[in-house]
Amino acid sequence: MKTIIAALLCLLLSLQVSAQNQKNRQEVLKVLSRQNENWNKGDIRAFMEDYWKSDSLMFIGKNGVIYGWKATLERYNKTYPDLATMGKLKFDIQKTEFYSPTTCWVLGKFHLTRPEKGDAEGYFTLIMKKIKGKWLIVSDHTS
Template sequence: MKQLFFLLLLITAISTNAQTKDKQHILAILDAQTKYWNAGDLENFMKGYWKSDSLMFIGKSGVTYGYNNTLENYKKGYPTRDAMGILKFNILKVEKITADAYFVVGKWHLTREKVGDVEGHYTLFFKKIKGEWVIVADHSS
């Protein structure tokens, strides 16, 4: 009986450690996105997203499908450094759904001197694809 108990403890510890590492990796992606955005580098900001025609971005204009379309929308919506401003994320929730999927909820805020600050909320669906965590769906408002 003791062996079974210790085996269960070991499995729980391994599972918790893997979940912690996955969460840390996802938070690191969001941190990198913030740094790239604040450097005016949309190309590298997009590295957090799934490079696929199936990527889904939902915003005030509706649903956009595809990595390239999403990047082009960012470029149109934020054509200058002044428009981009300084991005800050406030993570409200990071929840494991399955072994290869996480749900993230947060707030975003852009500090913009010339055109005024804007902010909203986002929901991200992260999926582990080919060993890498990527955003496969983003609903930002």
């Protein structure tokens, strides 16, 4: 009898965790969709609202590691000074993995359509954390 009760408790717990992960996944995808929309409006500052406003934010690109929200914003503004360089962004989210109810890893592909500058594409991995009830990017590795 104890074995049956323990098995039922495990089943109920796993169903609850699965439902929470699905809810969290939808929230994470909503954040990434909002980022995509803000980028395509040409609004880098709004795009950056989904990054952790901290000196500990980490962005890794082809030129190395940048720490901090302000430094990351400056990097985006320098790299994408106008709408032609920004182009139109499309994300293809390939995988999300939850390591806890408040920590998520994302693998995706991006494509920038830029008729005047030439298209660009690559892959990214994000670490997102739920901070004060909001999913934020705390680490971004884009190449």
